[in-house]
Amino acid sequence: MMGLFSQAGSHIRAKARGYTEDDSAPVDTEPDDTSILDENEGSIITSLISQLRVGMDLSRVTFPTFVLEPRSMLERITDFMSHPDLIFGAEHCNDPEERFIRVLQYYLAGWHIKPKGVKKPYNPILGEFFRCRYDYEDGTQGFYIAEQVSHHPPISAFFYTSPANGVTIIGELKPKSKFLGNSVSTTMEGENRVTLLGAKDDGEYIITMPNMYARGILFGKMVLELGDTCIAKNEKHGMYCDLEFKTKGFFSGTYNAISGRIRRKSSEVGEISGRWSHIMDFKDAKTGQKRVLFDAVKDGQHICPKWVAPEEEQEPNESRRLWRDLTTAIALKDMEAATAAKSAVEDAQREERRQREEKGVKHVPRFFKLLDGRWMPDLPSDSQDAAKIQEWIWPASAPKT
Template sequence: MSRKNCPTTFEEDADSSEVLEDDNRSIIMGLIAQLRKGTDLSRITLPTFVLEPRSLLEKFTDFMSHPELVVKASKTIDPVQRFVEVCRFFLSGWHIKPKGVKKPYNPILGEFFRCEYRLKDGTKAMYISEQVSHHPPVTAYFYALPELGIFVTGEAHPKAKFLGNSAATVMKGYTRITFSELGNETYEITNPNVYARGILFGKMTMEMGDQSTIRCDSLDLICELEFKTKGYFSGEYHSVSGKIKRQSTGEVLYEISGVWTQELFIKGKSSSKESFFNVAKNPVIPKLVESLDNQEWNESRKLWSKVTAGLASNDMDYATDEKSFIENRQREETAIRQKEGVEWKPRFFVINKKDEYEFKGASGIDYKNLSKTKAHLEKHMFSHATSFPKEAHTHEQGQRILITKYKPIAA
């Protein structure tokens, strides 16, 4: 894969807040005037200036940005300490965020994102995600370090709601981490929710809130985390606390606390508090992504490249036009499928017997030959389609025309 398009690290902001310009706030207020408390925001078109210049499919890679930590976990012999290391890995990715309150692009149906990571020892981590449903929105993803028998599967079912002076994204779904070399020992994780505060008055602020859990039934261990939002008069931004317990007895083995954008701490029953994860001392491993020229039309960076260019140059009219074009094309594709009675199917994922999206390449994994598994997954994750849907074209007057016939996106 090409090493040219490694993304830049987002600049950290102490409180992830921003003050909107008057024109932008008036646009937001006009939009809000049409909403009621509890309104589902998934069908609402948000103004372009609130967008983070990347797709939600790519944003999920934030939680894979410290693969060395999950490698350490898989090699930890003591079961309790291994669980602690998995907790460290889960908490390590939250600090990667945009400055201010920004929302990633809503992926279109069939959009996908893929990348790889190279660790210092040469080990390769691979990631692929696909938008497998649009209404309701569902993202499926698969992440693996196949040479080490580490496999991560998951689904995200975000649902955004308007709450008055804030908007919430409820993060339903799951993430499962499996260590095949440890008898398929599996950790199941749920995510906290996301809040955008100060929409009507005050500074706009992005926060994480509510509960999250990490559970390993075979080890009889659970970590119960609470991501805390700042109160009006007390508390601090981005704090989290949690306890690692025996599930069967409720015995507390460790306590976790701190600020997830800066430093987290851990304390055992008979030990003093010590640093658990320090953002400043743990640089992320950059994603390695193919150049735009080599990407398929519905890979995230290629698909949204003109919107991203408009945001980068602060040309909001251009970005809005390009965003509208993508969304209108998706509506037309949906209408054509409905008219012709065509069922859309994902390219990289399939529904299994548990009614969950499973990566198609997972069925061919050889757990007894992980070198062979690496080659197998590379083929299924990074191969290119032999045929492509037609691109939108331009007529003589320069107006962009929507295509009325598409080849199926699914492979």
């Protein structure tokens, strides 16, 4: 979604006003944050935008394939598991304030990862799932499973655990996009619920998501921003943090800025500042000392690799196999083949929905179940046994046809 309008805006402004490529990029964004469409692609986008109305819900709008990041949203969520060293061992910190800060580090380190250019991942179809395993250098493992549990409204449920390292993360993502005239907003409803298995008395650490904005799609400078406030909290210890993702002002400010104040009940613990795309710091309220929470420039390349089964061994509704033809076509820059591949998946989804409606049956998620308004993993009895977790995610009897 974001990639569509950011690229479209630059193209429309360039055509309508005679701007050059140098005119279209905001001063302090990264070089690969923007891109220019060619003549044919720009014409398609111009036609699409002409059909939109202010306030329109964009969940049902189908977008051209050349704005797509070649992976599903279910896989993109794994970006937040890319720097496990930031949270592993947090349960051994005696100070609950330090444990809270370690959880914040995990969360903040996931935002810097993005494809070249401004793109949007594939919208998962109902019943699609993505799974992977992490094999860490010390011999321990982590496991991840995400599933599209609802189509209208779209809801992606996800679960990550590393029993040996004492971390479990459960959550949902519920994006809602609207056309606002000169911008598009995506409200990122949902939350991350982190549990430190070695400090279960802490209960859950809950973190919500910021919203996303594509600004200047028709006039002015075009840019993609994270904005508004998300909340991190641990009610057991009275720990709270309001994290503000700052959008740039018209005349002042900078892109990708973030700030936040950590408090424990009524006492100030410290403040967070910096840029989520560069360096983020924590300043202790008692000592005044500052320390780096995460340096995306220095450490951003050290992303923990994940193991994903070869596509021929995956199930039909597994993300990489499901979107294989689309991903291949995008890599070859064959937009005609990409459009056909994307349409084939979406048409099959519509046909499956029609058949369910005719039979009067509802879709039942495979890996998750709804409990008290939350999507929870339908785990085996011993959810801290790595072998059982692996068998639950990759059952030996699973179909591969």
